[in-house]
Amino acid sequence: MTHFKFGRVGAWATAAVVMLGASSATSATLGLPVLPAPEISGSGNAVNDAVILVFDFLAEDAVSTAPAAASGLDVRITGLFGLSTAALNVGPDPAALFLGGVQADLGYEFSASGPDSIEILFSGLSGSAAASFGDSVLAVITGEFGNDETVLFDTGFGSTQASIVINPVDTAVIPLPATLPLMASALLSAFAISRRRGCA
Structure with missing residues (x-):
């Protein structure tokens, strides 16, 4: 029986997918401050x-x-x-x-x-x-x-x-992007998983 080994590559790939999903189009205004001129x-x-x-x-x-x-x-x-x-x-x-x-x-x-x-x-x-x-x-x-x-x-x-x-x-x-905490969470999770696998 073959088992998929979720090592560093798998962890970082998962983080990349989460980040790409987080940076896609959003069903709300972007909330970016703008300058009045030029316009x-x-x-x-x-x-x-x-x-x-x-x-x-x-x-x-x-x-x-x-x-x-x-x-x-x-x-x-x-x-x-x-x-x-x-x-x-x-x-x-x-x-x-x-x-x-x-x-x-x-x-x-x-x-x-x-x-x-x-x-x-x-x-x-x-x-x-x-x-x-x-x-x-x-x-x-x-x-x-x-x-x-x-x-x-x-x-x-x-x-x-x-x-x-x-x-x-x-x-x-420019305000803190709404996706930034999600991206940080994904990267920290990937880092923790790869560290655990490395110690095992």
């Missing part, structure tokens, strides 16, 4: 294709406030929620990038009596205005998308009017 705002259209679940948001003629003042901006966010990261592209045209970024986190909140919101944290900023926006930005897309998160990861939603606001994240006062 990009606009309105446009959002759709989440029900067949391949490709999210696409486009706002034309968006405006950015000082110290990165600009107008006539096109804001586009595309991605496969739950499968791959979304991308942010802001500019007057594809050849002149004003601000770009890659999804680092995702939060959402749905309301039966009011508008829904999708929050996407973007990092790895690039473009001519990247220096003004700092290390990362929070994009908040607001509209009537559906009853719950199934519209993001399962059923999708059709073309709908939505608005967007993009602000720099205030990294000086």
Whole structure:
């Protein structure tokens, strides 16, 4: 009879799975503090294709406030929620990038009596205005998308009017992530198990 030996590799693999699960999308707003300026705002259209679940948001003629003042901006966010990261592209045209970024986190909140919101944290900023926006930005897309998160990861939603606001994240006062205690617990458990196995 073969027995699976749960040694150091198994313990650390379990911890990795727990941490990956903890860092996935959350059904609540991210709770990140933002700076009031610069701010990009606009309105446009959002759709989440029900067949391949490709999210696409486009706002034309968006405006950015000082110290990165600009107008006539096109804001586009595309991605496969739950499968791959979304991308942010802001500019007057594809050849002149004003601000770009890659999804680092995702939060959402749905309301039966009011508008829904999708929050996407973007990092790895690039473009001519990247220096003004700092290390990362929070994009908040607001509209009537559906009853719950199934519209993001399962059923999708059709073309709908939505608005967007993009602000720099205030990294000086970022709160303790809700997943941090869980991640620490997983790592401590893995360490304790590997120590016990090593002493046996």
